[in-house]
Amino acid sequence: MRYQQTFIPTLRQDPTEAEVVSHRLLVRAGMIRQVARGIYDFLPLGLRAVRKVEAIVREEMNRAGAQEILMPAICPAELWQESGRWDLYGKELLRIKDRHERDFCFGPTHEEVVTDLVRREVHSYRDLPLNLYQIQVKFRDEMRPRFGLMRGREFIMKDAYSFDATFADAQRAYHNMYTTYERIFDRCGLRYRPVEADTGAIGGTLSHEFQVLADSGEDAIVSCTTCGYAANAEKAELRPASAAPPPDCSSAPVKGLQKVSTPDQRTVEEVSRFLGEPPERFVKTLVYVTDTGAVIAALVRGDHELSEAKLKQALGCQWVTLADEETVVAASGAPLGFAGPLGMKADSMIADWALRGAKGLVCGANERDAHYIGLDQPRDLPYLRFADLRRAGAGDPCPRCPEGVFAAYRGIEVGQTFYLGTKYSAAMRATYLDARGQHHPLEMGCYGIGITRTVAAAIEQHHDDNGIVWPLPLAPATVHIVPVNWNDPTIRQTAEALYTQLLAAGVEVLLDDRDERPGVKFKDADLIGLPLRVTIGAKTLARHVVELKRRAEPHATEVPVGHIVETLVAASKGDVSA
Numbered sequence: 001m002r003y004q005q006t007f008i009p010t011l012r013q014d015p016t017e018a019e020v021v022s023h024r025l026l027v028r029a030g031m032i033r034q035v036a037r038g039i040y041d042f043l044p045l046g047l048r049a050v051r052k053v054e055a056i057v058r059e060e061m062n063r064a065g066a067q068e069i070l071m072p073a074i075c076p077a078e079l080w081q082e083s084g085r086w087d088l089y090g091k092e093l094l095r096i097k098d099r100h101e102r103d104f105c106f107g108p109t110h111e112e113v114v115t116d117l118v119r120r121e122v123h124s125y126r127d128l129p130l131n132l133y134q135i136q137v138k139f140r141d142e143m144r145p146r147f148g149l150m151r152g153r154e155f156i157m158k159d160a161y162s163f164d165a166t167f168a169d170a171q172r173a174y175h176n177m178y179t180t181y182e183r184i185f186d187r188c189g190l191r192y193r194p195v196e197a198d199t200g201a202i203g204g205t206l207s208h209e210f211q212v213l214a215d216s217g218e219d220a221i222v223s224c225t226t227c228g229y230a231a232n233a234e235k236a237e238l239r240p241a242s243a244a245p246p247p248d249c250s251s252a253p254v255k256g257l258q259k260v261s262t263p264d265q266r267t268v269e270e271v272s273r274f275l276g277e278p279p280e281r282f283v284k285t286l287v288y289v290t291d292t293g294a295v296i297a298a299l300v301r302g303d304h305e306l307s308e309a310k311l312k313q314a315l316g317c318q319w320v321t322l323a324d325e326e327t328v329v330a331a332s333g334a335p336l337g338f339a340g341p342l343g344m345k346a347d348s349m350i351a352d353w354a355l356r357g358a359k360g361l362v363c364g365a366n367e368r369d370a371h372y373i374g375l376d377q378p379r380d381l382p383y384l385r386f387a388d389l390r391r392a393g394a395g396d397p398c399p400r401c402p403e404g405v406f407a408a409y410r411g412i413e414v415g416q417t418f419y420l421g422t423k424y425s426a427a428m429r430a431t432y433l434d435a436r437g438q439h440h441p442l443e444m445g446c447y448g449i450g451i452t453r454t455v456a457a458a459i460e461q462h463h464d465d466n467g468i469v470w471p472l473p474l475a476p477a478t479v480h481i482v483p484v485n486w487n488d489p490t491i492r493q494t495a496e497a498l499y500t501q502l503l504a505a506g507v508e509v510l511l512d513d514r515d516e517r518p519g520v521k522f523k524d525a526d527l528i529g530l531p532l533r534v535t536i537g538a539k540t541l542a543r544h545v546v547e548l549k550r551r552a553e554p555h556a557t558e559v560p561v562g563h564i565v566e567t568l569v570a571a572s573k574g575d576v577s578a
């Protein structure tokens with residue numbers, strides 16, 4: 001690539017709307033531009049990085065025996081009605097009508113479409129196993145598209161679907177994809193962790209997320225420092241005993257339940273400050289609505305966070321969502337901020353284990369400007385149902401080993417694997433005939449990778465104050481040649497010769513052939529972040545050397561002009577010693 005002929009509109013200023021580093025740097029380095037909220041143009045360098053991820057994914061999926069297909073982006077509503085998800089998926093599903101007023105959606109995922117294909121074409125156990133994948137643009141009308149490519153509305157995903165005859169075969173297919181994902185993210189040069197995950201709207205029973213470790217990640221994950229158990233904090237199991245509070249957590253004994261005035265004090269922090277009671281003595285009462293319309297009061301300790309995934313699992317429902325103000329007011333009979341368990345008119349109430357047996361608690365009184373103190377669970381709420389409802393955090397005990405405790409990290413979910421069982425095949429009657437002529441529903445799994453999110457995650461993990469520091473395998477090109485003065489014939493000839501030789505050797509190169517000041521060229525080179533920079537200047541050239549600088553390292557080295565090609569060819573293959 002010649003810089004002059006490549007569309008690289010770099011910016012000196014940070015775009016104002018960008019909250020995270022990958023978004024800022026992708027825009028500033030001229031790699032993406034926003035078209036509408038969560039919808040982007042990919043410019044040449046950005047697209048090259050996307051293609052790098054795609055190529056690794058494609059190679060490893062093919063190696064694992066999966067076959068690439070391409071399904072339509074626009075999918076007929078009928079298939080989604082068959083699985084039941086037309087109604088369940090909610091507003092993230094972009095629904096559209098054709099000229100005949102028929103319903104379609106822009107596919108956010110393709111279980112229905114692929115199951116329909118397979119039920120029409122696959123009939124016998126002899127056709128199995130089968131694993132079909134595609135790399136395709138998806139659309140999800142996210143409530144809060146943000147962070148650039150990390151949470152877009154339109155994004156590129158690799159989605160794969162496995163079909164097997166038996167449970168054991170399906171487990172093998174799942175394991176095959178799990179190890180394939182490890183190979184993919186290893187090859188991308190990313191620090192990541194596979195963690196146990198909730199199965200969300202996709203459904204199923206076994207699932208892992210592949211989380212790229214980065215402080216800016218939206219997901220909290222925990223892992224045991226002793227046995228290696230790792231899970232999304234929303235899902236990580238906590239044992240009942242480990243969650244139990246001290247028998248009486250009241251610092252000053254309170255005689256019985258008392259109502260106290262708390263004018264305008266609504267949040268745990270506000271009431272805690274106002275009453276001088278620590279947050280761990282509070283009961284947080286959250287009102288939820290389920291897919292069946294039931295109103296649920298969910299109780300967690302004031303210093304804990306509720307996990308919606310665990311609540312959903314404990315209730316055995318498809319989804320839960322925080323109730324709107326009207327519902328909360330109707331159930332509690334009080335304005336927002338004063339809800340509590342006593343006298344709450346909910347269809348059911350459920351509490352986290354950490355509240356079992358707790359005494360001396362503070363909770364909302366279901367009355368404006370009032371709270372109770374001295375709440376005693378066994379005495380005042382004897383029939384509460386308990387479950388594991390809270391998000392795990394650092395220091396919580398591991399459920400799998402006696403000694404271990406959790407460490408906490410932030411992660412960016414770049415991929416997720418699901419064992420689906422017969423959820424879709426049963427609903428859509430996708431069956432096969434076994435050797436004895438018996439019909440069985442197909443055993444399925446599905447496996448996604450966010451291609452464009454992986455590009456953003458790589459930048460979140462690999463950058464510095466001056467710009468992107470691409471991991472070699474994902475870089476839009478490997479070598480950036482910076483001739484400091486394009487009008488100097490010797491410099492220019494050396495640069496051109498190096499460019500030609502590197503191209504001939506199969507190395508991807510960007511030659512900065514602009515008539516710009518060296519400072520401008522260096523700034524752009526750092527911003528764009530290609531792994532290897534070669535600087536060609538008059539003084540060094542007079543000594544028959546050029547300067548080689550790795551983007552990830554602070555210092556440059558000098559390499560004789562006669563050795564630079566072999567050095568770069570070796571380095572571009574990942575040979576660090578070169």
Ligand code: ATP
Binds near residue numbers: 200414449451
């Ligand atoms: P999230 O929890 O982040 O919303 P998800 O669990 O709904 O994601 P999946 O259905 O598992 O996503 O989709 C597979 C992969 O697609 C994800 O692991 C992620 O890498 C990517 N992905 C999902 N939603 C988005 C999005 N809005 N923007 C970019 N990539 C996404």
Ligand code: MG
Binds near residue numbers: 415416
């Ligand atoms: Mg997911």
